[in-house]
Amino acid sequence: MLVKTFGSAVYGxxxxxxxxxxxxxDGIKFHLVGxxxxxxxxxTLRIEAAVKNNEYRIPGKKIIVNMSPADIxxxxxxxxxxxxxxxxxxxxxxxxxxxxxxxxxxxxxxxGDIQPMKGTLPIAIQARAxxxxxxxxxEVNAMEAAIVADLDVYGVNTLRxxxxxxEGKTELKKVEFNTRDEFAYQQQSMPFDFSEVKGQxxxxxxxxxxxxxxxxxxxxxxxxxxxxxxxxxxxxILPPLGLHEALETTKIHSVAGKxxxxxxxxxxxxxxxxxxxxxxxxxxxxxxxxQPGEISLAHNGVLFLDExxxxxxxxxEVLRQPLEDRVVTISRAKxxxxxxxxxxxxxxxxxxxxxNYNHPEKDCVCGPGVVQKYLNKISGPLLDRIDLxxxxxxxxxxxxxxxxxxxxxxxxRERVLVARQIQTERFKDCEGVYSNAMMSSxxxxxxxxxxxxxxxxxxxxxxxxxxxxxxxxxxxxVARTVADLSASENIKPEHxxxxxxxRSLDRENWAG
Numbered sequence: 001m002l003v004k005t006f007g008s009a010v011y012g013x014x015x016x017x018x019x020x021x022x023x024x025x026d027g028i029k030f031h032l033v034g035x036x037x038x039x040x041x042x043x044t045l046r047i048e049a050a051v052k053n054n055e056y057r058i059p060g061k062k063i064i065v066n067m068s069p070a071d072i073x074x075x076x077x078x079x080x081x082x083x084x085x086x087x088x089x090x091x092x093x094x095x096x097x098x099x100x101x102x103x104x105x106x107x108x109x110x111x112g113d114i115q116p117m118k119g120t121l122p123i124a125i126q127a128r129a130x131x132x133x134x135x136x137x138x139e140v141n142a143m144e145a146a147i148v149a150d151l152d153v154y155g156v157n158t159l160r161x162x163x164x165x166x167e168g169k170t171e172l173k174k175v176e177f178n179t180r181d182e183f184a185y186q187q188q189s190m191p192f193d194f195s196e197v198k199g200q201x202x203x204x205x206x207x208x209x210x211x212x213x214x215x216x217x218x219x220x221x222x223x224x225x226x227x228x229x230x231x232x233x234x235x236x237i238l239p240p241l242g243l244h245e246a247l248e249t250t251k252i253h254s255v256a257g258k259x260x261x262x263x264x265x266x267x268x269x270x271x272x273x274x275x276x277x278x279x280x281x282x283x284x285x286x287x288x289x290x291q292p293g294e295i296s297l298a299h300n301g302v303l304f305l306d307e308x309x310x311x312x313x314x315x316x317e318v319l320r321q322p323l324e325d326r327v328v329t330i331s332r333a334k335x336x337x338x339x340x341x342x343x344x345x346x347x348x349x350x351x352x353x354x355x356n357y358n359h360p361e362k363d364c365v366c367g368p369g370v371v372q373k374y375l376n377k378i379s380g381p382l383l384d385r386i387d388l389x390x391x392x393x394x395x396x397x398x399x400x401x402x403x404x405x406x407x408x409x410x411x412x413r414e415r416v417l418v419a420r421q422i423q424t425e426r427f428k429d430c431e432g433v434y435s436n437a438m439m440s441s442x443x444x445x446x447x448x449x450x451x452x453x454x455x456x457x458x459x460x461x462x463x464x465x466x467x468x469x470x471x472x473x474x475x476x477x478v479a480r481t482v483a484d485l486s487a488s489e490n491i492k493p494e495h496x497x498x499x500x501x502x503r504s505l506d507r508e509n510w511a512g
Contacts, residue, residue, distance in 0.1 A: 010119035022086035027062030034067030146177035199399030213481030214435030221392030236409035270301035
């Protein structure tokens with residue numbers, strides 16, 4: 001007897017429906033074919049124990065399980081439930097005429113309990129695209145699948161529960177998820193707020209500019225100056241996630257297994273802060289079974305690299321292409337997988353090994369040339385992709401002891417949203433460009449026209465401050481964002497002047 005059940009395979013952030021064909025005939029032995037990996041091959045032992053412990057049996061017949069398309073590698077333990085249901089149906093122990101209506105996925109324990117799985121959201125999206133009526137997944141992953149509209153989602157805990165539902169003996173409650181209401185509710189709960197930061201008004205202004213234009217930013221200052229505290233609050237002033245962005249972000253975290261139990265849609269911009277000992281594969285993604293790295297997990301959010309010079313040179317260099325192209329392509333012998341990586345990079349660093357270079361009160365004890373050698377750990381091409389270099393100075397006692405709270409993130413975000421709206425209108429006909437930071441050289445020439453006074457100011461700055469040539473384009477991009485925050489149609493000299501102050505590391509004599 002031949003029976004077909006349906007599962008799904010995840011490749012990158014997308015899924016493909018897999019047909020599991022189970023044929024039972026005279027003979028002996030169990031055959032599992034269709035390029036299964038070791039985790040799938042081991043499913044036969046898990047299924048055998050689960051079936052027996054739930055008062056079913058595996059007959060002494062020749063059983064062939066084919067996973068189609070047979071030329072695509074099947075990975076992971078989530079096919080256990082798909083195969084088990086097909087096996088019970090093919091041996092006549094489960095009578096159901098609705099097997100073709102559902103994608104069925106989940107790892108099965110030896111006692112028949114259904115274990116959590118990865119990639120539920122892209123699987124549910126593909127199930128709807130392939131016109132399935134619904135999807136049956138582990139109960140802890142059901143909320144994630146319920147994000148997808150027009151799809152019946154059932155969360156299950158045991159093999160017996162699935163069998164009884166498919167035979168019509170019991171009813172399962174559909175998992176409902178009001179995406180828009182839940183999305184709006186979660187966006188109100190921010191864990192941090194800019195009002196908690198004492199002093200640092202000039203740094204807050206720089207981060208507001210960075211958020212408004214989507215600019216990458218580097219914070220330079222001594223230990224304890226507040227660099228990490230400021231960086232953690234940047235997502236609170238970025239524009240709220242759109243529904244499409246939220247779905248895209250949730251898919252990546254779902255594939256990586258980072259959503260957690262009973263979690264639905266990610267509604268807040270992600271903030272990822274990997275340790276400086278991270279490998280280049282962990283940062284960019286990859287592995288034998290390619291998984292998204294930290295830069296993809298930071299998609300539509302912030303990637304914070306604390307103590308930037310302490311990262312290995314090879315790790316920092318892999319950032320260059322994603323920062324430019326906003327995607328990561330991982331190529332293997334049989335497949336090429338693309339993960340989105342549109343993130344805002346925020347980095348922090350001490351100005352020197354001892355941390356006190358340019359400190360207003362403490363003396364630097366680093367020897368001659370040590371500061372420059374420390375800064376040279378960051379390559380010019382990477383530094384070229386960072387628009388703002390901001391010096392963070394320690395907060396004095398009077399500011400720390402101030403009782404009055406500073407400006408809230410909500411008020412700052414309102415100004416950022418106005419500036420972003422201007423940019424949305426500006427780049428509405430430019431595919432793939434959404435903010436000033438993404439402008440190409442040609443667009444820069446067309447959009448960032450400056451008058452003679454501004455030109456002269458920029459020329460004097462280049463000469464007097466010994467600014468490098470790469471600073472020119474960056475200053476114009478940042479000046480355009482400052483103008484947008486001021487609701488100014490044209491870039492004015494004061495906008496250029498403010499942008500110049502945000503390029504500290506381009507000054508030839510910065511490190512002596």
